[in-house]
Amino acid sequence: MSNPKALLFDATKCIGCKACFYACKESNKLPQKEKEEEELTNTAYTVVKEKDGVYYRRLCMHCNVPTCASVCPVKAFEKTESGPVIYHDKRCMGCRYCIQACPFGVPTYEWESTKPLVKKCTMCEERQKEGKITACSEACPTGATIFGDRNELLMEARKRIQENPGQYVDHIYGEKEAGGTSVLFLSSVPFEKLGFPTNLIEEPLSDLTWKIMSKIPNYVVVSGVFLYGIYWIINRRMEVTELKNKSKDKE
């Protein structure tokens, strides 16, 4: 995973036309609702939102070390070499730990279905395999969403911040959050204002769990030996005492 693909979204270039929203629906064959979705749902893998005149998108961040893939008990999520975090729907049993744990609140569930699955942006993995770019970046008329190698997009983002002083907050959202993501954001207003979680650690969140989980094999061996040891010692002492008592009785 030396250089995965990524998306760079520049809020200063977004005009709120929702071309990405509709292209995404079409590409993923999602139903059109009478009223456009305003939050991520199982029928909208991306939405365009507005705050104080700033338009911005919400979509799966495609983390470098995804929390969803770490928590899933049946490995239904996978971070691919090329960047996208994909979902193996045949495996999913519907525990919803991914929805509960995702720091960006991305995965959604088919609550109304009797055979529900988790739904989220796939970073157009299928299109990428065909050599195409994501539907949202292809549809974007202003270049607010662009597709490319993560390293190059990071350089591009840094260049934009440096060359346009005052136009951006000095922060590439997604560069380091929760171990870094494959979707990067630039904005003219602080990300906190746009409702992005800004209290995330820079390490992958799965490290927090792994610190404990990795000790389990040791724990099992040590406590197994320890408990058997206690049992054996007490048992042996009881036998010895009983024998002593018996020999005393004989005397």
Add this chain to the structure above:
Amino acid sequence: METKIQSPFKLTFWKGVLIIIWILGIIATIIRFSKGLGASTNLSDRFPWGLWIGFDLLCGVGLAAGGFTLATIVYIFHLKRFYPILRPTILTAFLGYIMVIFALLFDLGQPWRIWHMIIYWNPHSVLFEVGWCVMLYTTVLALEFSPIVFEWLGWDKPKKWIHSLIIPLVIAGVILSTLHQSSLGSLYLIMPEKLYPFWYSSIIPFLFFLSAFAVGCAMVIFESHLSYRAFGHRLKMDLLADIGRVMLVTLVVYAILKIQDFSGRGVWSVIFLNRPETYLFWLEALVGVIVPVIMLSIRKIRLSERGLYYVAICTITGFLLNRLNVAVTGMEASSGVHYFPSWMEISITLTIVATGFFVFSLATRYLPIFEHAGEESESESPELAEEILNVDVMPK
């Protein structure tokens, strides 16, 4: 014993309640499986885990902790005088886990795929570990419980086989229990920015384990009291007082860890904010830790059957509050929505709990759960282990 058994067809108040709970439960079950989770629960993308995880899973597994606590005491430490309540405790634990599994079948979106955990492994996932532990520990409990059934059937050979396996079984049970009791807390380790600071902590697995152990003790006291009321059997006062002591020590250690944890993370500055979390936290701390510790420190209460019974009820209530606080109260602020379970979630939970009680009472009536009491403890010398361990009982 026989005199207490009533005709099974006589409608009493509690049977009436049970029937109403069952009818509502059946309706809710039909809606759950024909219309899906959206129609039957108040869960949403913002609040994907509700009552079934918070109560049925977190509380259910915790309340069954008496099973491994007592099995360790009896088999590993050879304290055979606790034997009289071993069987009812194992039965409660076994039923508890079966109930948890039933609840999961309602909660999982596609429960017919629950076996996927056996073939698709993800050792990074806490839930994977919890799932495996619950699966294996339920098997261990079934095996620990099986001699009772064999005895009832009059099968001596299989009973002996199990008996020869009992030590490895108990050890496996203890390891599996400590693992998943603590792992239910570890489930939340990955959500530092979501769980309210009263409850999020890097030591949450240890806190979950300690509180499960304490509530395991409380459940043993509670069950002893119930079995006395129903069947006239109970533990001798000195045994109960011993359990009370262990519980006191556990709760004090828990409190110290919690205080240390609060200091380490600078939580003291927010403990009196006027928020719902604050009230529910203090209620939990008061009912589950502070009051029981004070009561258990008073000799007179610790040495009275009734006093211990009230302490047990307090601790159990506090424990339930704690788990619900972690699963619901502590997650609300970050989710941005308010969650309260639907009547169907509540009624399915009630159905599972009520059925558990029902099966327990059936089992105690027909299986040798209590009658057995004296037998084994008399056949081996019960005081021997104590002499050797030099465990002093209460002053006589």
